[in-house]
Amino acid sequence: MQASAETIAQQxxxxxxxxxxxxxxxxxxxLFKIHDGLKENAELIRRANALDLEKARETNLTQSLYKRLDLFKGDKFETMLQGVKDVAALADPAGKVKLARQLDENLNLYQVTAPVGVLLVIFESRPEVIANITSLCIKSGNAGILKGGKxxxxxxxEISKIINQVISENVVSTGVPVGAVQLIETREDVSGLLEQDDYIDLVVPRGSNAxxxxxxxxTKIPVLGHADGICSIYLDKDADLExxxxxxxxxxxxxxxxxxxVETLIVNRQMPNWWDxxxxxxxxxxxxxxxxxxxxxxxxxxLQDLGLTETFKEKVVDVDESVDFDQEFLSLDIAVNFVNTVEEAVSHINTHSSKHTDAIVTENxxxxxxxxxxVDSSGVYWNASTRFADGFRYGFGTEVGISTSKxxxxxxxxxxxxxxxQYQIRGxxxxxxxxxxxxxxxxxxHKDLDLAKVNI
Amino acid sequence: MQASAETIAQQxxxxxxxxxxxxxxxxxxxLFKIHDGLKENAELIRRANALDLEKARETNLTQSLYKRLDLFKGDKFETMLQGVKDVAALADPAGKVKLARQLDENLNLYQVTAPVGVLLVIFESRPEVIANITSLCIKSGNAGILKGGKxxxxxxxEISKIINQVISENVVSTGVPVGAVQLIETREDVSGLLEQDDYIDLVVPRGSNAxxxxxxxxTKIPVLGHADGICSIYLDKDADLExxxxxxxxxxxxxxxxxxxVETLIVNRQMPNWWDxxxxxxxxxxxxxxxxxxxxxxxxxxLQDLGLTETFKEKVVDVDESVDFDQEFLSLDIAVNFVNTVEEAVSHINTHSSKHTDAIVTENxxxxxxxxxxVDSSGVYWNASTRFADGFRYGFGTEVGISTSKxxxxxxxxxxxxxxxQYQIRGxxxxxxxxxxxxxxxxxxHKDLDLAKVNI
Known part of the structure; x- marks a missing residue:
């Protein structure tokens, strides 16, 4: 029997x-011990994964969901294991001194990074995410409550059993407590947990818009993530065509x-050869x-001038302005409109974008x-693809998700x-x-101290 | 007639x-022009303030609220004016490069501070707060919607009229748009505004717990502030008595x-002379x-040993453990309990504190x-009073409030x-x-660049 949502959150x-x-x-x-535990028990995990795949075939899961479910496809399992070690090897995000200020003789103020506390992470079908999220939580000093897809x-x-066993066997040597990572199974638990705003500090949903x-x-708990990714590219009049x-x-x-x-292309009417x-x-x-x-x-x-009408006319349709500028196609479709100035492009983006990532192409x-x-979005790019918006590409080692929150x-x-x-005062x-x-x-x-020389 | 909440938020x-x-x-x-406008129109403001004070006398407002309402008591008005100039003179919080990383040749990533966007600030009786909040909003590049107390x-x-006039007269020279600071009067507006999560990014309530x-x-909009300030001091066994x-x-x-x-005093049983x-x-x-x-x-x-029973026995009462450790007295009262260890003290604080500010007194x-x-609170102090938790004392120039959010x-x-x-990519x-x-x-x-040499 599983514990109540409140008990899980308190733990x-x-x-x-x-x-x-x-x-x-x-x-x-x-984390290194969890890596070893998962590696040693690969066969148990493979058998459990086979059960899920069998059930997926019975329920006619779509091909793409089926692929995501298969943990042993290609080098996915090895990549997952390596990911655990990679996170372990990253620099400690906690305990960093961001500000050090002498308030008076023998009275110093420090701003020091500290874990958020308790994270509730909800994700959909990909089973390897559990190892990644476990690593991120423990490395950052946060307790995690994890809910995977059904x-x-x-x-x-199976993975959860192995992780918990490794943690409980190493309580004495590492100090990492049982309950540091709790894994829950049912949807009912999630709704109960979303009410535990006294105990849970942040919810991270990884999955569909819905x-x-x-x-x-x-929930009243802050949510880190993004629902939509309506990204735009603005081609300025001075854009380089290539x-x-x-x-x-x-x-x-x-x-x-x-x-x-990208979902929307905003074209300056004066850009030469924009049709290319x-x-x-x-x-x-x-x-x-x-x-x-x-x-x-x-x-x-x-197209007519170029003698290309027959080749491409099927590939042009009318945009539905009331809908297409405000949603993701998530397919090989793009909405296109004209503007006269960069200001008009910015105005379009600030009105319609989901504040994810937007780019300008220009030599100006x-x-x-x-x-x-x-542009009021989390990523603002000049002459680069919006696809760079990604923790790995930014050099973060790994990412929990992409946030459009400000x-x-x-x-x-x-x-x-x-x-x-946290602010520390030492007096x-x-x-x-x-x-x-x-x-x-x-x-x-109020004298700022040299952070390089601070030693607390 | 006032505009609708949605119109205000859109503006x-x-x-x-x-x-x-x-x-x-x-x-x-x-901000300097707003300072001058308020100074030149001091007499108009004084007259408006006199009306409020007259009404307060009629409605028998408490003495302390009455005092807070009086904008011309002592040097309060001059302090308010000086505050506007002080904020203007602070360093720009926006446009600071916090991270600069070369992703590839000619492809750089920058993390640059940017305004949050639109702030809704709700405050109670003190009228001088309007000038302070206006300054903070404009200086940080945020539009502000301000609601004062009735x-x-x-x-x-009156102050709002002057500020708006100064802004509209200087649109051309400063570029600061009409609507940068909007001041609203009625409680109905606030409930409408709390629904405008598409337009408003942050709500800052300054006032009572209630x-x-x-x-x-x-509201679904993030709220910056604190409801309670349940601060504790732990006197360790090795505390210096003085x-x-x-x-x-x-x-x-x-x-x-x-x-x-401070509301709660946690005393180590082994501290010598704790009774002093x-x-x-x-x-x-x-x-x-x-x-x-x-x-x-x-x-x-x-007390008996010291022959002080008669002097102090009236000043000791029973704590109501189910209530007194979880609320603010906000009066000359303090809850006191014993612990055996620093761990027990931490556990008490992490259970009962409102995560505001907590201190330890010890030589250990x-x-x-x-x-x-x-301790999981925003301020954690060693041998200093919890009263240092304040923007002025931290050297922030001015503060919007104190946040217990993590x-x-x-x-x-x-x-x-x-x-x-925001993350900028320049490619x-x-x-x-x-x-x-x-x-x-x-x-x-993924090569980090020297921030001191970054020039964007």
Missing amino acids: ARKAGNILKTLSDENRSAI ESVNTFR LVKQIKSS QAKRITLDAKCSYPAGCNA VLINLSEAGDVTIHATQEVKKLYLVK EQNAELFLKA IHARGPVGLDGLVSY KGQVASDYVGSGGKRAFL | ARKAGNILKTLSDENRSAI ESVNTFR LVKQIKSS QAKRITLDAKCSYPAGCNA VLINLSEAGDVTIHATQEVKKLYLVK EQNAELFLKA IHARGPVGLDGLVSY KGQVASDYVGSGGKRAFL
């Missing part, structure tokens, strides 16, 4: 309070289902152009700087997004009422 | 999108209504001790380090708490599919 809080005090060495040590329940249960939206609307072609093709076609794929970008998308990427009336009219004229520095400053962590979120900070018995502003005579020094 | 979003692109010079310039409606309206709790429970006496007296008595005043701390609190601070059965018993024995470095690391800003929140960040047309991990051959460099 996680207790475990988090202990994890917070452990050294990076001990938190990393348990399709992978057998794999999930999952993220449903969770956001049903860059425009390469960037749009990569951003649309290299992984159309990705949240960082559309032709390239359809020719090299089989992309359907959802064009505004004006774009369509001029594009069809150009002034327009680029305005775009980078004015509060706390934004963009790809690595270990640093799983820590908050010799000073009291506030001795200082000016509170009735006293002493003035504050 | 703020538009203004925020413009503010975000302005230089620090222009954002500061409007007691100060005339003062608020106000903060009510707002937190009625420090313990001074710190507890200051933390309890210098401003008992403050959120950073309680005697000092009652003698020098007229504090009533709410003691557990054991504390009370031993304390009364000590090991116990202090454990306390600083294990997400985004924590502790006293200055300008830096009003910015988020030359690179696409993700050229790189390893996405089907390509190129490896990422």
